[in-house]
Amino acid sequence: xxxxxxxxxxxxEVDREVHITVDESKCQECNLKLCIYACPADCYVLRDEHVxxxxxxxxxxxxxxxxxxxxxxxxxxxxxGFGICYQFx
Amino acid sequence: MENxxxxxxxxxxxxxxxxxxxxxxGLQVLVLERGKYPGAKxxxxxxxxxxxxxxxxxxxxxxxxxxxxxSRHGISFLTEVDSLSIDFRSQRFEKNRAFIVLRAKxxxxxxxxxxxxxxxxxxxxxxxxxxYDGSAVVGVKVGPEAFPASVTILAxxxxxxxxxxxxxxxxxxxxxxKQGVKEVIKLPREVIEERFQLEGDAGAALEFIGxxxxxxxxxxxxxxxxxxxxxxxxxxxxxLLEHQTKASDLLEAFKNHPLIQxxxxxxxxxxxxxxxxxxxxxxxxxxLAKDGLLITGDAAGLVLGTGLxxxxxxxxxxxxVAAAExxxxxxxxxxxxxxxLDHYGQLLRKRFVLQELQTFKKAPxxxxxxxxxxxxxxxxxxMAMKIFENDGSLRKGTFKALRExxxxxxxxxxxxxxxxxxxxAL
Numbered sequence: 001x002x003x004x005x006x007x008x009x010x011x012x013e014v015d016r017e018v019h020i021t022v023d024e025s026k027c028q029e030c031n032l033k034l035c036i037y038a039c040p041a042d043c044y045v046l047r048d049e050h051v052x053x054x055x056x057x058x059x060x061x062x063x064x065x066x067x068x069x070x071x072x073x074x075x076x077x078x079x080x081g082f083g084i085c086y087q088f089x
Numbered sequence: 090m091e092n093x094x095x096x097x098x099x100x101x102x103x104x105x106x107x108x109x110x111x112x113x114x115g116l117q118v119l120v121l122e123r124g125k126y127p128g129a130k131x132x133x134x135x136x137x138x139x140x141x142x143x144x145x146x147x148x149x150x151x152x153x154x155x156x157x158x159x160s161r162h163g164i165s166f167l168t169e170v171d172s173l174s175i176d177f178r179s180q181r182f183e184k185n186r187a188f189i190v191l192r193a194k195x196x197x198x199x200x201x202x203x204x205x206x207x208x209x210x211x212x213x214x215x216x217x218x219x220x221y222d223g224s225a226v227v228g229v230k231v232g233p234e235a236f237p238a239s240v241t242i243l244a245x246x247x248x249x250x251x252x253x254x255x256x257x258x259x260x261x262x263x264x265x266x267k268q269g270v271k272e273v274i275k276l277p278r279e280v281i282e283e284r285f286q287l288e289g290d291a292g293a294a295l296e297f298i299g300x301x302x303x304x305x306x307x308x309x310x311x312x313x314x315x316x317x318x319x320x321x322x323x324x325x326x327x328x329l330l331e332h333q334t335k336a337s338d339l340l341e342a343f344k345n346h347p348l349i350q351x352x353x354x355x356x357x358x359x360x361x362x363x364x365x366x367x368x369x370x371x372x373x374x375x376x377l378a379k380d381g382l383l384i385t386g387d388a389a390g391l392v393l394g395t396g397l398x399x400x401x402x403x404x405x406x407x408x409x410v411a412a413a414e415x416x417x418x419x420x421x422x423x424x425x426x427x428x429x430l431d432h433y434g435q436l437l438r439k440r441f442v443l444q445e446l447q448t449f450k451k452a453p454x455x456x457x458x459x460x461x462x463x464x465x466x467x468x469x470x471x472m473a474m475k476i477f478e479n480d481g482s483l484r485k486g487t488f489k490a491l492r493e494x495x496x497x498x499x500x501x502x503x504x505x506x507x508x509x510x511x512x513x514a515l
Contacts (some may be wrong), residue, residue: 001344003337006272006361013125034330038263040270040337040363059363060130062248066263066365067330076250080123080231081213088273088317088360089132089192 003042007057015082019075020055020064026072027051038067059084093119095416096229096238097208098216098251100127102402103386104244105199106145106409107416112207114417119236120200120208121229123215123245128196130246132271132362135189135312135319136294139403139441143185145410146202150185154194156314157292159187161285164397165348166466167299167309172348173469189292189312191273191319216245219255225380225425226255239425240416242383244409247365249388257384258375263327265373265390266365267307270336271321272344274356278316284352285313298396299466301343305332306457308396309343311352318353320344323366325457336363366401368394369453371446377437378430383412391437393445395452395515396461404442411436455514460507464499 020043027033033051035044041057044064060083065075077083095111097104100122111118124130136159142149160182165174200210220228220235228237229251243251253260276284285293297309307324322339329336343349367373367390375389385391386405393400415433419425437443468491475490485493495504 001341001358003361006358009358009360010362032330037329037333037335038268038326040268040335042337059361060248061268061363061365063266063268063326063363063365065248066261066266066326076217077123077215080215081125083130084362085125085129086132086193086360086362088319089128089194089196089362 003040004057007041011085011087012056013082013085014056015078017079018055019078019083020053020058021074022051022053023072023074026070030070030072032069034067034069035064035073038063091117093117093236093238094420095119095240095242096121096236097242097244098229099244099246099388100200100210100212101131101196101244101246101386101405102199103388103405103409104242105196105203106406107242107244107385107413108208108210109145109203109206110410110413111416112203114413116417116420118208119238120203120210121214121216121231121236122200122210122212124212126197126212127200127210128193131192131196132269132364133192133402134269134271134310134321134323134399135314136187137190137402138187138400140186141403141406141410145406153198154190156189156191157287157290158182158184159189159294160287160291161293163293163295165295165297166469167297167301167346167348168467168470169300170347171470171474172346173473184290187294189294189314189319191314216251219251219382226382240381240383240419240430242385242412242416243388244385244405245388247367247387249384252375252384252388255379255382257379257382258373261367261373263330264325265367265369266326267323267368268326268329268336268363269321269323269366270340270363271319271361272340272358273314273360274318274320274353275316275359276318276353276356280355281313281316281318287313296399297343299462301346302339302462303334303342304459304463305329305334306459306462309349311349317359318356320349320353325368326365366394367392370394371443371450372453377434378427380427380430381425383415383430383433385409385412391442391446393449394456395449396456397515398449407440407442408437411440411442449514451510451514455510458507458510460499460503468494468498
């Protein structure tokens, strides 16, 4: 089962306001791209040697924030009421 | 805006327990929860241990949404294809001291109890900053809006952004946390009870060590809910990064292990979740108090993980209770300075929270030993194979077989040294 299929089962209140911003100028100097391995929701995907990012499936675990050694990720919680809404947990 | 005696950030076990105790003592308490409802942001493996819940809510067993009590504890050592399990079952476990819950339901129930005691639970509100008077914290901010309070209790979980902002601790490093990923898998109640040999409201808590994390520090877990299973893997974040491995891939491989396949066959995944767990325990304990501010639960890293014992929610609740008692005392004295609030740390040191973290202080370092997740599960399974298989070749004594299995994998001295370290850590 793919991660995106699993995420499709979850309930999200997607905010139009982005809660994670990535400074791509720092990403260009980054070889390790640890965000890809840190994220359990595949929010960071490698395409043509560039990391593309989407926040919609974010499970708000915060791993990418701790993993990025370039401090390229600005991570805050989504606004109150938005983001992941676990039905089971 | 009304000045509250206390504002609690986060309606998980720590926050709700503290709000409940303070409200019962007659304090004006506001709980700010960023989720749409308490529990919306929360996930865990599955089980709650110890007498804390009963001390706080004597009737909880009859009221709370509990999935099952734990009558069966298992630990399995896995290679890619084999498994060797220790399976402890007993009818002597106290039902209300080890039970499995799903957080989205359970946290709502607990928050309701705090509300009934008089606390205000405000959901969908993200406290994104603290309110200061000089260096003293005097409440929180939600966007531009200020919420003043005599004391603020941080109970905002492993990822507490406010803890770092308030200068209580440095941000965690990837070595300080494990990442847990989990699926909830629906299965009919009868199937679960037959498959796991459970009767009525009895349940199983199973742990897995070895191939489920491809040898990285961590493990797999499986808990039986009433009509679903909670299963997943927990892996140190630093090792995921170092080995360029995704926990989501480990989870998929774990699901395909023959042992696990037998458990989850025919089930339907209904939710996928992830969370961080602070694991370095007492080593990275934050400052627990400053003027007008206390920190509790996962936000303070109060989690006990020894590999055999995996507890967090009861530590969270106990810390919430200690914080509440400290605030009640501070209100009576009319003094919210750090000197008075330091009482909280004294209570934690007197109670099991810091005593047990101290007892098992060597566990986090011990658990970084990669042989626990590679060599020893392989050794255990290869020994079992040697003992139970008769392929027609001439058999050797058990000890000689062990020495042969160890060859090239681990020396006798390494084995003894690890055993000694285990004695010190566990």
